[in-house]
Amino acid sequence: MNISDDYRRGRHVVSRLHVHLVFVTKYRRGVFDSAMLDACERTLRDVCDDFGARLVEFNGEDDHVHLLVEYPPKVTVSALVNSLKGVSARMLRAEFTSQVNQASIRGHFWSPSYLAVSAGDAPIALLREYIEGQRRPAPTR
Template identity: 65%
Template sequence: MSQEVEYRRGRHVVSAMHVHLVFVTKYRTNVFDDAMLRRCEDIMIEVCDSFEAELRAFNGEHDHVHLLVHYPPKVAISKLVNSLKGVSSHYLRKEFTSLVNPALMHGPFWSPSYFAASCGGAPLSIIKAYIEQQRRPT
């Protein structure tokens, strides 16, 4: 099984950085339907583009969304997350007022927490073994 890695090339860097993100609605409120998830994906694509990142995969259920983002090393994940959540919250509340009932979802749209995990490449045990096998000068 061959795994093809797509590298980002910059002036002084070559990278292959991916992050798996999960955002949950405030109080895990069931608010998403298919149309709202499609619009949320469009918003997330635009935000990623503004960070020179690429949304590789997106999906969700009634109360949360999953994203796979390929991003450059200059991007801080926390800043990307803040922008993704802030911009999407603004537009989803504005465009889906009937679904995002203010009586049920007062305050923030998203929970302040999020899940982020780096992914791709070799397992950590393989990388650790590779590093330990380097010929250290004596």
């Protein structure tokens, strides 16, 4: 499948599907710092690649993350979210064990709920600007 002219073109389909996702940490605990957000973004990009999707924009604050994902029509948003949350939770717990444990998040890293908003009518540039404007925690030394 080729991606060109802002449209994804396949043998039998032409599409341009975007979803704005928001994942919140369990109990809305402020866990993230800049390094954790960077690691989370790398992992989420890899998961998107595995689905044939593309992470267009990513940012977050200390207790939640925003993603703008362009995805193919064969992928269901719920399956993509399940994988994004599962893989990132395992990676973050393994790589940042002490920070996750200090936040007293027992069992799950992410809240079981999530926000998924179709980006069909909103200009993608406006969504990207909104996500870029999140108050990312400053890097720790």
